[in-house]
Amino acid sequence: QVQLQESGPGLVKPSQTVSLTCIVSGGSISSDFYFWSWIRQPAGKGLEWIGRINTSGSSNYNPSLKSRVTISVDTSKSQFSLQLRSVTAADTAVYYCARDVPDSSGWHFDYWGQGALVTVSS
Amino acid sequence: SYELTQPPSVSVSPGQTARITCSGDALPKEYGYWYQQKPGQAPVLVIYKDSERPSGIPERFSGSSSGTTVTLTISGVQAEDEADYYCQSADSNGIVVFGGGTKLTVL
Numbered sequence: 001q002v003q004l005q006e007s008g009p010g011l012v013k014p015s016q017t018v019s020l021t022c023i024v025s026g027g028s029i030s031s032d033f034y035f036w037s038w039i040r041q042p043a044g045k046g047l048e049w050i051g052r053i054n055t056s057g058s059s060n061y062n063p064s065l066k067s068r069v070t071i072s073v074d075t076s077k078s079q080f081s082l083q084l085r086s087v088t089a090a091d092t093a094v095y096y097c098a099r100d101v102p103d104s105s106g107w108h109f110d111y112w113g114q115g116a117l118v119t120v121s122s
Numbered sequence: 123s124y125e126l127t128q129p130p131s132v133s134v135s136p137g138q139t140a141r142i143t144c145s146g147d148a149l150p151k152e153y154g155y156w157y158q159q160k161p162g163q164a165p166v167l168v169i170y171k172d173s174e175r176p177s178g179i180p181e182r183f184s185g186s187s188s189g190t191t192v193t194l195t196i197s198g199v200q201a202e203d204e205a206d207y208y209c210q211s212a213d214s215n216g217i218v219v220f221g222g223g224t225k226l227t228v229l
Binding site for chain 1: 151152153154155157163164165166167170171176208210211212215216217218219220221222223
């Protein structure tokens, strides 16, 4: 059973960078088939996909966040990470990591972390 | 990227059938997926590739697709099915989109 666990600071000041890490256990992060994604959810609102990466370094991002986001992977530590730069209060949300599965005409998320709350406030 | 449109809320009585729709221009070409999210929990995949059900998901959950609309059907709704439901798809570039979510209330 694949498990994902997010970690990172719960509070970040405006204009700073949020850095979150997701540790993958119970399965190999190094499979070429799967990708690894970040998704966020502001309190009381819907889900927003941030971006994905695989262990070959192939990545793509939500166009609305692309200029501020970097996702990286470290197979030696079985983890992948999110950096979101120049944050504002609008970036306050629960951030989820998830395993991203490609289909013939689509993508879906079959395993999710429990989520990490990030609050942007001075 | 494009948008997926869901009704904000659906209400049903226990034992009845709930249907939640999701509309989007790319759905005739791209698969639709459904997630259930209960308060304070991460989303759980309940339907993938329009109509496939992951192992462990009760048979009362089913999905269908017609044109620009995918539909999640919950037959014989139980109190435990009360949750938010999100549809999800992707465009041809792999950019993922979620619907705004539907709150299912079991009366």
